[in-house]
Amino acid sequence: MLDLEKIRKDFPILNQEVNGFPLIYLDNAATSQKPQVVIDALNEYYIGYNSNVHRGAHTLADKATGKFEDTRTAVKEFINASSTEEVILTKGTTEAINLVANTYGRQNIKEGDEVIISTMEHHSNIVPWQMICEEKGAKVKVMPINDNGEIIFEEFQKLISPKTKLISVVHVSNVLGTINDVEKIIEEAHRHNIPVLIDGAQSSPHFNVDVQKMDCDFYVFSSHKVYGPTGMGVLYGKKAILEEMPPFLGGGEMIKEVTFEKTTFNDLPFKFEAGTPNIGDTIALKTALDYVNEIGKDNIARHEEELLEYCTAAFQDIKRLKIIGTAKKKVSVISFLIDGIHPFDLGMMLDAKGIAIRTGHHCAQPLMNRFGIDGTARASFAVYNTKEEIDQMVESIHKIVARF
C-alpha cells in the first residue's frame, strides 16, 4: 500500500485552489507534477555548483560533471540498459525520435523502402518518419488497430517485407491507454532482421521497463512525464547500432579532434550530444528516478491500475458517456466522449471546478480519424491521484450531463 497522504505532501503544487476549488490534477499523460526533492535538486544545482560539464579544470565543473553522469547511470538502471554508452541524453522524446530518423534513418532508408508505424502514434512518431521518407522517396506503412484500440498483429505481419527498414511503435498510447504487446512485435521484426524503436513516453511513468528483456533496438522517453523536469529526455540504443550511426548535430562535445580539413567524432554516448547539455534538468532527473524507485514502480503500477478500474467502473454509470479505448491491457489513461457535450465545453466546465483534464486530438489526429472523431476528453492518473478525486470528477460530470 502507498502512503498517499505522504506522497501528496511531496508535491507542493497539489496543495492549492484553482477557481475556488482544491486542484484535482488529472492531466498526467501531458506532464506529471514534480516532487519537492526534484525542485530542490534544480535549486541546489543553480545555487551551489552551476558550471559546464566535461571540460572544466575546477571543482564546480567536476561536481557538475559527476552529477550529470550520475543521471546517465540512473537512467541505465531505470531501463536496464547494458551500459551507459547506450544512454543518450536528449531534449525529450521528440528529439530522440528525430535523432534516430536523421541518423539511422538517413543512413539506411533508401528509395522504395518502408518504415512501419501504428495507427495510434503521437505526431512525434509520425512526422519525423514522413520527413525522412519524403526525402528518400520511401513510404510510411501503418499497422491497423481494432475498435478496442489494439494493434491487429496479423495485419502488422502482412506489412513486413524486404523493403521494411525500421519499425517504430508506441509502447503505450497517450490517447487510448493501450499497452501494446511490443515484445511480440519486436520478436517478429527481428525474425526479419528489422530494428524496432519503442516510443516509451507513456510507458516509462507507469511500469517497469527492461530494454534488454524487451530486446528493442531503440527506446525513447521524456523526463517530464516521470516526475522530472521538462526539456530533457533519453534515447536508448543498442551499442552496436549506435556505433554505426553517423552523428546528429555537429559542434562541441561530440568531437575527438577538429581540423579545418577533417573532424573525428567522439565515442558513445558523447557523439550524439553536441553542445552544452541541459545540465540542471538532467541532474534533477536522477532525483526524480530515485523518487520513483523509492516508492517502487510495481507499487505505482498497482495503485494506478486500481484508479483505472475505479474510474472505468464509475464511468459506466454516466449516461451518454462512451470510453474511447477499451483494450484488455491499459495504463491509467481514459479517453471519453459524452454524447451532446463537446469535449472542450466539458473541459472548461470541469476546470471551473478546479478539475484539470485534457481535451482535443492529443497530437494523434490519424487516430482520431480512425475512430471518426475530432477529439476526446482525457483523464490520466499518476501516483498522487486518489479515488476521492475521481469521485469529485465523476460527480461533476453527472451534474453537467444532467444539465445538458
Place this chain on the structure above:
Amino acid sequence: MTIDEVQQEIIDEFALLGDDRESTIFYIMELGEKLPELEEKHKTEENIIKGCQSKVWLITELKNDKIIFNADSNTAITKGLISLLIRIYSGRGPKEIMNSDLYFMEKIGMRNVIGSQRSNGLTAMIKQIKMYALAYQAKIGS
C-alpha cells in the same frame, strides 16, 4: 442602441454574475443556446473560422445596406461567445462596424473566464466580421 450601449448592457449583465467562473461559463452557454442553429448547408469549409479546438461558421447577408450575421459552432461556449458578437454587430452598417472598438471582453475579464486561447479566437472572430464589413463597404460604395 449604439454599439457602445449594447456593450454596456453586456458588461452589466456579466457584472450580475460576480466572480463565479462556473456561473459565467453556464451563462455564456445559455446565450449560445438561444442563437438559432445554422442550416447544415451553411456549415461549409468556406464559412468556417478555424479555432484551435472548435469550429465556427459565420454567414452574412446585406439587407438595406445593413449586414446581417448568423453563426454557429460545434462547441457551446464558443457559440455563446459568437452570440455576443452577433448581438453587437448584426443589423448595422459596414462603416459603423469598421469604426467600432470592442472593449466589453476586457471589462468583463473574459480572458480569465475563457482562457487566453479562446480569447484569441474571439479576437479572430471580430477581425473576420470587420473584414466582411470592409468588403461590403467596397461593394455598396461610400
